[in-house]
Amino acid sequence: MKSIFVAAILIACLAIGCTPSEQSANSEAGNPQDAIKIALAKENPAGAYGVMNLNQSAAISAVLKQPEAFEGKAVRIEGTIAEVCPKKGCWIDVRGSEGEKIRVKVNDGEIVFPLSSNGHQTTVEGVVERIELTETQAKNWKAHEAEEKGETFDPQSVTGPMTIWRIKGSGAEIK
Numbered sequence: 001m002k003s004i005f006v007a008a009i010l011i012a013c014l015a016i017g018c019t020p021s022e023q024s025a026n027s028e029a030g031n032p033q034d035a036i037k038i039a040l041a042k043e044n045p046a047g048a049y050g051v052m053n054l055n056q057s058a059a060i061s062a063v064l065k066q067p068e069a070f071e072g073k074a075v076r077i078e079g080t081i082a083e084v085c086p087k088k089g090c091w092i093d094v095r096g097s098e099g100e101k102i103r104v105k106v107n108d109g110e111i112v113f114p115l116s117s118n119g120h121q122t123t124v125e126g127v128v129e130r131i132e133l134t135e136t137q138a139k140n141w142k143a144h145e146a147e148e149k150g151e152t153f154d155p156q157s158v159t160g161p162m163t164i165w166r167i168k169g170s171g172a173e174i175k
């Protein structure tokens with residue numbers, strides 16, 4: 001039975017003209033980690049990512065000055081991409097016109113922001129969320145961020161609990 005299966009695959013490959021190297025390349029492309037690496041390395045990041053529905057933008061400064069007023073609400077913001085998650089492209093920091101920054105986090109692998117996005121203009125949509133961290137959680141979070149960026153982290157720099165305001169992203173357009 002196994003030899004019939006192997007023969008069928010061989011015949012199919014001969015019929016459609018794929019070579020063993022193409023077969024392995026195709027199977028590797030199906031690996032989610034490989035897909036993330038390919039998306040991260042995209043040279044031209046311009047384009048649409050995810051889903052965008054809103055027509056009116058809020059200033060990043062307005063969201064950060066009164067985040068409680070926006071908590072749980074969908075917003076659309078515009079700014080410049082200041083940083084991209086170097087590991088999975090699962091977040092971007094967006095800088096507003098007054099220099100303020102807000103993080104936009106997407107589900108890992110659903111949207112992958114290319115590393116080449118740095119410095120590009122973007123419009124982003126998502127829901128404003130609050131994350132409350134205990135002091136221990138804050139230390140773990142800061143250690144994770146430092147490790148992700150290849151930086152050193154001093155646990156003594158965190159002296160208490162912290163609140164993170166960010167946007168749970170659903171879509172973006174990079175120009």
